[in-house]
Amino acid sequence: MDRDSIGNIGRSKDMESKRFAVPRAEDMRALGAAVAARMHGGEVILLSGPLGAGKTTFAQGFGAGLEIDEPIVSPTFTIARELSGVFADGRPARLIHVDAYRLGGVDYAPGQDSVDRLLDELESLGLDEELEDVDEHAVVLMEWGEQMAAALADERLDIVLERPLGRPDAAHDATPTSDGVRYATLTGVGARWEGFLDGFEPR
Template identity: 30%
Template sequence: MIFEVNSIEETKAIGYNLGKALNSGDIICLTGDLGTGKTHITKGIAEGLEINEPITSPTFTIVNEYHSGRLTLFHFDVYRVNDPDEIYAIGFDDYIFSDGVSIIEWANYIEEILPKDYIHIFIEKDLSKGENYRKITINTYGEKYDYVKNINLA
């Protein structure tokens, strides 16, 4: 699925619609350059999960946990992870194989340790089309996520 958006609100709306449909144990991997909107789409997902806490990027802590929604959200930022052992040391498997929803920003940095089934969201910007233009590509891996193809995300 490919979406073209022209505002932060539209980016968050895609996340919100996805968040409303997510299930226990779902894993979302986010990739894209700095400033493309990975945290904005995460904020939308959190709203869809009915989380009423401010969402911030866990750049220096690796993972933030949010327990106030219909499902717990584990929000990872692995931008500063230099070795997969670092993420294993915080109990990565315990998080992603739990009943919560896991969102992993910069998932491409730990590709070799990702499970085989996940939702991948790739966000690109094209400044020639405007400062807020983003192309959001969503792919699913594993039959578990076939349901995502039937969600109206726009």
């Protein structure tokens, strides 16, 4: 996997980013495993990107990095799945894998803003406390996490995946394609993530 030329994007003392080129599915899995290897418990990771960008592939690598034996699939129909694994230091790990795609719907009281809707759904699912104060033996990995950012704790790792666009024609704008290199931008938000990306190079 090659580092993209963007490199470090340090915007503040408690926020830093790195962008990586991810040419193959095995590279996306390797990225997920490399992130998992640095988990200690108590982390929240928001994973976002369009359909086909590699979110589930990243999650599979993340699960492998935590030595999870069960298959990692999109939890769309259950919204959240809990899986058991092991941290790099040998301690038991609990992965809470969430799909936020269907959270924050429209069946709420008139005038209720999107953050309140999301918080209500999280509370109804029992996930609000998990996200606010993650257990020291747990890691939350939330797909489609960009819509949750405003409702979550201040400290998180944002991972944004980009897929290439096809060539536009006269009638249509460029559309996503399965061909080409994907990119992953990792941004650590909050003091917990300070230094997390120092020397981070996925294998």
